[in-house]
């Protein structure tokens with residue numbers, strides 16, 4: 479996306495029928511274009527005033543009234559984008575909105591690219607990169623639990639936290655410079671124990687942000703939970719029990735679920751994609767083999783794997799294969815059909831796995847499984863170490879900054895301050911990448927191309 483100063487316009491509400499639909503203009507010509515089409519409903523109307531809702535009509539260039547509208551004008555720099563903005567509230571019909579948009583484009587505006595309003599807000603320093611990303615995270619919030627996570631970042635709290643860490647590092651950098659310029663005074667301006675203390679403090683804060691990503695990012699990004707087990711272990715029945723409705727076709731003929739089924743559930747605010755994989759069995763059927771292979775791949779990339787075994791069955795090479803694919807940490811063993819038998823097989827004790835006894839027929843144990851899934855995926859402790867949850871890009875930058883500061887501490891005392899300052903510099907750069915003070919077109923394009931048109 480290039481920086482441009484022309485006037486852009488787009489329908490900013492979803493296309494479809496609704497009470498109201500909004501067209502937004504941003505750029506120097508916004509007001510002129512707005513004035514061209516606006517005809518006030520008030521007899522004593524003089525001009526469009528800032529921050530007022532003006533009631534009137536949108537009259538096309540040919541003189542036709544296209545809609546009864548409310549028009550608002552927000553002058554630069556006090557608008558979302560930091561430029562002159564005009565918003566036209568129309569009736570929410572796709573044809574009406576399209577007609578109004580076309581008129582506006584004929585009058586000299588250009589159709590906005592995806593995310594261009596927010597991109598301009600970023601370029602005009604109305605928001606930093608963490609806030610721009612938070613706009614998208616808020617719009618994409620999969621459940622209500624993700625809203626406060628995005629809101630905190632939208633309010634600039636992550637930006638402030640990063641800025642405070644950078645301040646500490648910048649001060650240290652200055653101390654290092656003095657130590658280099660006046661070597662005989664270096665012990666006074668940057669004594670190693672004080673450097674150590676300050677760097678440790680920053681490391682702790684960075685670590686707590688990384689940790690909170692680990693604990694809470696699934697609330698933003700969603701988790702993948704895969705059900706697996708031999709044919710007839712009870713996977714489809716469990717999927718239905720977890721969903722609370724009939725979805726997967728359940729039969730006692732082995733092989734009903736030939737590929738896989740996926741469903742989205744919201745367990746206590748945690749958005750989860752549940753996948754019922756094809757039952758594991760030897761097969762010559764080519765299509766079924768592809769299904770099995772895809773199932774194994776899904777198991778590998780899942781956040782949690784539910785391995786189902788009929789409580790009356792033995793431990794076989796199939797279960798062994800799953801345990802070889804996945805870390806023990808991320809597998810729950812579910813002994814199924816406990817309404818038919820409650821005797822735990824002796825092989826269970828030989829495995830170091832969390833075990834749940836369930837019956838999809840009676841519902842026994844199902845809520846325990848749900849609690850355990852949420853507990854496992856939302857981290858060992860329910861309290862996140864920080865209430866700020868970075869996204870993946872931000873977490874990666876934090877990890878790089880962390881690494882640089884660790885390197886600095888490793889060499890503190892061995893290396894001269896000008897060499898140690900290189901690590902400080904790099905750590906600061908990674909922190910600046912988070913807020914977008916230092917960034918590349920590639921990073922910006924990656925972020926803004928995922929926005930919708932009109933945001």
Ligand code: GDP
Nearest residue numbers: 709710711712713714715729730815837838839
């Ligand atoms: P899948 O092949 O692993 O998906 O297994 P299904 O869910 O299709 O179940 C296979 C058979 O076991 C079906 O006849 C189910 O009705 C039966 N079944 C599944 N769960 C239970 C359970 O908890 N209790 C009883 N009694 N039967 C079950």
